[in-house]
Amino acid sequence: MSWTALLVLAAGTYALRLAGLVLRERLHLPARVERYVDLGATALLVAMVTVSTLFDGEAFAGWARPAGVAVGALAAWRRAPFILVVVLAAATTAGLRAVGVA
Amino acid sequence: MRSPFRSFFRAVDRGDLRDALALAAAIAVVGASFGALAAAGGVPPLLIVAMSVLVFAGGAQFLVVAVVAAGGSVVAAIAAGFLLNLRLLPFGLAVGDTVGGGWRSWLVGAQLVTDETVAFSRARPAGPRARAAFWVCGVLLYTAWNLGTIAGMLAGAAVPDPDAFGVDAAFPAGLLALLLPGLRRRDARRVASAAAGLALLATPVLPAGLPVFAGLLGLFAAGPPPAPETPPATSPGTEA
Numbered sequence: 610m611s612w613t614a615l616l617v618l619a620a621g622t623y624a625l626r627l628a629g630l631v632l633r634e635r636l637h638l639p640a641r642v643e644r645y646v647d648l649g650a651t652a653l654l655v656a657m658v659t660v661s662t663l664f665d666g667e668a669f670a671g672w673a674r675p676a677g678v679a680v681g682a683l684a685a686w687r688r689a690p691f692i693l694v695v696v697l698a699a700a701t702t703a704g705l706r707a708v709g710v711a
Numbered sequence: 712m713r714s715p716f717r718s719f720f721r722a723v724d725r726g727d728l729r730d731a732l733a734l735a736a737a738i739a740v741v742g743a744s745f746g747a748l749a750a751a752g753g754v755p756p757l758l759i760v761a762m763s764v765l766v767f768a769g770g771a772q773f774l775v776v777a778v779v780a781a782g783g784s785v786v787a788a789i790a791a792g793f794l795l796n797l798r799l800l801p802f803g804l805a806v807g808d809t810v811g812g813g814w815r816s817w818l819v820g821a822q823l824v825t826d827e828t829v830a831f832s833r834a835r836p837a838g839p840r841a842r843a844a845f846w847v848c849g850v851l852l853y854t855a856w857n858l859g860t861i862a863g864m865l866a867g868a869a870v871p872d873p874d875a876f877g878v879d880a881a882f883p884a885g886l887l888a889l890l891l892p893g894l895r896r897r898d899a900r901r902v903a904s905a906a907a908g909l910a911l912l913a914t915p916v917l918p919a920g921l922p923v924f925a926g927l928l929g930l931f932a933a934g935p936p937p938a939p940e941t942p943p944a945t946s947p948g949t950e951a
Contacts, residue, residue, distance in 0.1 A: 610754050610775070612761075614785045618775065619765035621789075622796045626821040629803015630810055647833075648902045648933055650805035653798050654830050654890055655903040656910035656926025662883040664914050674880045681884025685891050691730040695737065698884030702877030 671711035677702030722843035727835065731848040734827055735855035737881050738769075740873050742859025745772055747870035752780040756864055763860035767822060767853060771795045774919060794920035801927070802829045809833075809841045823849025827882075830889040898933045905929030 638646065662678045664670055681698030689697070742763065749759045754776060766772055771792035778788035803824050809832050810820035823845070832845035863870045873879065894900050906929030913925035 610758060610779050610788075611785065612758065614789050615758060615762055615765065618771070618789045618792050619762075621793045622766050622768055622771065622799065623821060625796055625800045626803050626824040627817060629800045629805075629824065630807045630817045630821055633804050633807020634812060644936060645930055645933070646801070646804050648899060648930055649801050649927055650829060650833065651890065651893055651899050652902050652906035652926050652929045653801060653923055654826060654886060655906045656923040656929075657798070657826055658883045658886050658890070659907040659910045659926070660914050660922055661879075663911065666919070667915050670879075673877070674883075677877050677880030678884045678887065681880065682887050685884070685888035691885070691888055692733045694888040695733055695881045695885045699737075699877035699881040702880035703875060704877075706875060706877070 673702045673705040673710045676705055676710075722839040723847055724835075724840060724843070727831075727840070727844045728847055731831065731844070731851045734831070734848065734885060735851040737878055737885070738827070738852050739855040739859035739862075740876065740878050741769055741882075742856040743863030743866070743870050744873045745769065745776075746860040746863025746865075747867055748773070748863075749776045750864045750867050752776050754779075759864050760857070760861060763857050766792075767856060768792075768796050768799070768825065769856070770919075791919060794918060797920055798826075798923050799824055802826070805829060806832055806845060809837070809845050811842060820845070820849070823853060825849075825852065826886060827852060830886050834889040834892060896937050898935070898937055901932045901934055902929045905932035 633646075658678075662670070662675050677698040677700075680701040681694045684697050685691075685694045745763065746759055749762070749772075750756070754762075762772055762775075774795055775788040775792040778791055779785060803821065806824065806829050810816055810824075828845055828849045831848040832841045835841040835844045890903070894903055906926035909928050910922045910926040913922035917925065
């Protein structure tokens with residue numbers, strides 16, 4: 610890992626972020642397209658949730674993590690406060706791991 | 712010109728601040744584990760800190776350090792990190808209006824665009840509250856991530872595995888909680904189901920970052936937009 614490599618990654622990442630923000634204003638998207646931009650963010654976030662719930666890299670993450678996320682999801686669906694959702698998910702997964710569930 | 716700061720602080724909701732602090736606490740733990748892992752992997756201290764300050768994307772940072780530690784080439788590591796961060800462009804597009812107009816907002820706000828800040832601000836009503844939520848969440852997460860990194864780097868091997876605390880379940884659960892209100896819209900629900908299925912199928916076969924874009928194909932399931940402006944008050948009993 611070198612400074613050059615780091616700066617390339619940092620600049621590339623920053624450019625992606627900035628491009629999105631600036632394009633939103635410059636493109637003057639019609640309402641129909643804006644709807645897809647918004648739904649697209651939902652799609653990407655749901656995909657992120659799915660991948661990070663079930664996978665470690667390309668392999669199954671084990672049962673403890675999805676079980677914790679499921680408990681958190683249930684709490685969120687029952688309109689529990691955000692903090693409770695996060696804590697319940699973490700506590701479930703931590704508890705399962707403490708008793709030996711991977 | 713009215714002070715942007717005064718109107719900003721007036722717009723910060725107490726509950727939003729509390730929720731953002733909860734996310735920040737979790738981020739700090741992950742940041743500490745990144746700092747410890749990178750230090751153990753032989754990355755020089757200044758480089759570790761600079762990485763968290765300049766890249767500020769946990770997934771990519773872990774990935775790059777892991778690829779290099781496993782003996783992969785630096786070019787492969789950077790490419791993998793960049794691929795994982797590609798989603799930040801459509802995220803920026805989605806929160807462009809929320810972050811605020813003008814170059815000063817864009818230049819600073821860009822660095823704060825992450826999965827969490829996007830989900831967090833989109834979960835609030837559009838306008839001043841969403842804008843305040845984005846900035847409060849962004850600044851808190853940025854601070855927590857970098858302080859966590861430094862603490863973890865200094866503590867080194869003394870940092871416990873965050874998996875023991877279930878932090879890896881906290882993030883997807885938190886994101887899901889933020890997404891749920893938006894999924895009451897029928898078209899969003901169709902897109903979400905398709906996106907989850909596609910990402911699931913793509914993960915074992917595509918390199919990290921691309922499965923999330925496979926989820927974007929879920930847009931084809933969007934169907935027609937929801938009926939415009941149905942007054943919800945006149946239809947009791949339709950909830951859930």
